[in-house]
C-alpha cells in the first residue's frame with residue numbers, strides 16, 4: 001500500500017481498522033496488516049486520524065515541567081473505536097520518537113555521575129493519554145515502528161531506555177537523508193553492533209586497559225614533571241582505535257591515518273602505532289639529560305615528543321595494515337585537513353584520467369579535544385570537505401576525547417551549545433555519545449560508526465565522555481581551577497579498575513590475575529627502560545637531525561616543438577557533439593595560432609606545462625577557489641557545453657598520458673583547503689599538487705598551515721613536500737586586499753632552502769618553473785606570485801621556441817646590447833617590470849637597464865653577481881618594487897643585493913614608503929603612486 005492510497009481514505013475507517021488490528025491482527029485485510037506492521041515505511045503516520053492524534057501529542061510543550069496540556073479532540077470515527085487504545089498508540093509513537101530525538105538527554109554519559117537533564121517528552125505518564133503500565137501492556141510493539149525486540153510497549157520501554165539513555169546515546173534524527181536515519185534506527189535499536197563481547201575479548205580488553213594505564217603511570221613516576229598529557233580517564237580511546245583498525249582491515253583498507261593532538265598521544269604511539277617503549281622512553285631520557293641530541297647547526301629543529309608522527313605495519317585478523325600517526329603542531333585541529341589530504345592521496349590511484357578514488361583503501365581517524373572541536377574553526381572547514389567529490393575520504397571516523405575540560409576552561413565557558421559535538425549536526429553526521437567508563441560500550445560505538453561508514457561513506461562522530469584524571473599536563477595543578485572535578489575524580493576508580501571489577505564479578509578473570517596483569521605491564525616497561533639505559537654512552541650519531549640536502553642538478557624542462565604541437569591540438573579537442581561556448585571557443589582557437597604567431601599566454605603555457613608533465617607520468621592535482629575556469633577567466637581547463645551542461649576536461653583525455661589530472665573548484669576555505677593539499681602532497685611525493693588562492697591576500701587565512709607545516713615540516717619532522725602555491729599578486733588598483741600575497745612573509749619564513757619563492761614575468765618562465773617544480777629530484781614547497789594583468793599582456797606572452805628551448809631563469813637580464821653604457825641598473829621583480837618598460841618615458845630613458853629577479857628564494861647569488869659584473873659603468877643599483885618598503889622583497893633581499901652589486905656602487909630603494917596597509921584604496925591614488933615609482937626608476941641618470 002502506497003502513501004497516495006492511504007491519503008484519500010476516510011479517517012474513521014482507517015482508525016477502525018487500526019483498532020480492529022490492535023484487538024486481532026488477523027481480522028484486518030493483509031495489506032492493512034502489513035501497513036500497520038511496516039517498520040520502515042512511516043505510512044502509518046500518514047493515516048489521517050492517527051496523524052492528527054500524533055500531532056496533538058507531539059505538540060506537548062517541552063520544558064514546562066512536564067505540564068500536560070489538553071490535546072485537540074480526535075475527529076469522530078465512523079464506528080466507535082477504543083479511544084483509549086488508539087490514543088495510547090499515538091502517544092506511544094510520540095514516546096518512541098522522543099527516545100530517538102532526546103533520549104540522549106537522559107543518558108548516563110558522565111563517568112563522574114553528574115545528573116543528566118532528562119526531558120519531559122520521555123515520561124510515559126506525561127503523555128496524552130497517560131501511558132499507564134496497563135495501557136503500555138495493551139499496545140503492541142509491532143505498530144510502533146521500532147526495532148527493539150518486544151511484544152508490547154511495556155516490554156519495549158526498558159529496552160528503549162537502555163538503548164537510548166544508557167551509557168550510550170545517539171543523535172541521529174537531525175540527518176536529512178531518510179535512508180541513513182532508518183538504517184541508524186535499525187542498527188541502534190536492534191542492538192546489531194552491541195553484541196556482547198566473548199570472554200576472551202573481554203579479557204583482551206582488560207589487558208589493553210592495563211597497558212594504557214600502566215604506561216601512563218610508569219612515565220609519570222619515572223619522569224616526574226615531564227609533560228606526557230596523560231590520557232587517563234579516556235583510556236578507552238586505545239581499545240576503540242584497536243577496533244577501528246581491525247574493522248578497517250576487514251573492509252580491505254591498507255592504511256589507517258590517524259590525526260590527533262597532545263592528549264594521549266604517547267599512548268597512541270606505543271599501543272596503536274606500535275612504537276617500541278624504548279623509543280618513547282629514549283625521548284623522555286633525552287629531555288632529562290643533554291646526552292641524546294647532538295646539536296647540528298645545519299640540521300632540523302626536531303619537535304617535542306608529543307608532536308612527532310610515526311608509521312608502522314600492524315597485524316590484524318584480516319592481515320597487515322599500515323598505521324600512520326600524522327605529525328602535528330601545537331595548533332589544535334590544524335592537522336585535521338592535513339590528515340584528510342593524506343588519506344585522500346593514499347586512496348587515489350593516479351595512473352590516468354581524473355584519478356580513481358577508492359575510499360576503502362584507507363581510513364582517516366581524527367581524535368579531537370572537546371574544547372577544540374567546539375572552538376576551532378578549522379574543524380567546521382574540514383567537516384565541510386567531507387562530502388565533496390574532490391575531497392571526500394569516504395567518511396572520517398571522528399573521536400572526541402572528551403575530558404569535559406579544555407586546559408582550565410570549563411565547557412560552560414568554552415562553547416554555546418550543550419555538546420562538544422554539536423557542530424557535526426550541521427553536516428548530517430550521526431553522533432554517538434558514550435560513557436568512557438564503559439569500555440565495552442565504547443567499542444560497540446566504534447562498531448556502529450564503522451558500519452555506518454562502510455554503508456554510506458560518510459563521516460561519523462563518537463563523543464567519548466570521560467574526565468581528566470590529572471592536570472592539563474604533568475606540571476599543572478587542576479585543583480586550582482576545577483576543584484570539584486578533582487575531588488570527584490580522586491574518589492573515582494580508574495577505567496581499568498572498574499572494568500576489572502566487572503570482569504571479576506562476571507567470573508571472567510580472577511582477582512589475582514588482575515594484579516598479575518598490572519605487574520606484567522610494569523615489568524615490560526621496566527625491562528624496556530633497563531635495556532635503553534644499557535645503551536647510554538653509545539654513539540649518538542643516529543640521533544642527528546641533518547636535513548637532506550637540496551638537489552644539485554636542474555632537470556631539463558624544455559619540451560620538443562612537435563610534442564608541444566600535438567599537445568596543443570589535443571588540449572583543444574572535444575568529443576563529437578560537444579559544443580564550447582562561442583565566446584570561449586574564439587579565445588581558445590587563438591591558442592592554435594599562438595604556436596606559430598607567438599602570443600602564448602599564461603593559461604596556454606600552464607596547460608602545456610601540465611599536459612607535458614602528464615605525458616611524462618607526473619600526476620597533477622590543482623584546487624582553489626574557481627580554479628577550473630580561473631579567477632581571471634584565463635585557465636578554462638574544464639569546459640561546459642552551453643546546450644547540455646555536459647563537462648569535458650581535455651587534460652584528462654590526452655593520448656598516452658600516464659598520470660591523472662585532478663582539478664576542482666574548492667569550497668570557500670583557505671585553512672582547511674591548503675592543509676588538505678599539504679597532506680596530499682606529502683603522501684603523493686610523485687605528484688605536482690597545486691593550491692591556488694583566489695587573490696594572494698587570502699592566503700593569510702591559512703597562515704597556520706604555512707607556518708606550522710609548509711615551511712617548517714621538513715625541519716621539525718623531516719617531512720618533505722612539493723606543494724605549489726599559486727598566489728595572485730600585483731598592484732593593479734584593486735585596493736589593499738587584492739594587491740598583495742604578502743611576499744614578505746614567505747621571504748621571512750625562508751631559510752635552509754626550506755621553500756622556493758618565485759615571481760615569474762613571462763608565460764614561458766611560468767611553464768619552465770612548473771615543470772622544474774614537478775621534475776626536480778628534491779621536493780620543496782614552491783610559492784609562486786602569479787599575475788593578474790599579465791595573464792593576457794602581449795609583452796608577457798611567449799613563443800613556441802621559448803618553451804622548446806631554455807629553462808627557468810632565476811634572473812632575467814635586460815636585453816641591452818651595450819652593457820658598458822648603462823649607469824643605472826634597475827632590479828625589480830614581477831609586474832612592476834612591465835609598468836617600467838611600458839611607460840612612455842622608457843624609450844627615451846638613457847643609460848638605464850632593467851633586470852628582473854624571478855626567483856627570490858633561494859636567492860640566485862652567483863647569477864646576480866655575474867649579472868652586475870656585466871655592467872662596468874654603473875653609478876647606482878636601484879631596487880624597484882611596488883610594495884611599501886616594509887613589505888615586498890626589499891628587506892629580505894637587501895643584503896643579497898649589497899653582496900651582488902659592484903663594490904662602491906650605491907644601492908637605492910624605490911617603492912612605496914613604509915605603510916600599515918599594502919596599497920591605496922582609491923584608483924587615482926594608486927595610479928599616482930605607480931607613476932611616481934616608474935618616474936623615479938627612469939629618472940635621468
Ligand SMILES: Cc1ncc(C[n+]2csc(CCOP(=O)(O)OP(=O)(O)O)c2C)c(N)n1
Nearest residue numbers: 263330331332369370371372403405406407
Ligand atoms: C590553536 C591553539 N590555541 C591554543 C592552544 C593552547 N592549548 C593547548 S591544549 C588546550 C586545551 C585543549 O582542550 P581540549 O581540546 O579539550 O583538549 P584536552 O587538552 O582537554 O585533551 C589549549 C587551549 C593550542 N594548542 N592551539
Ligand SMILES: [Mg+2]
Nearest residue numbers: 370403405406
Ligand atoms: Mg578537553
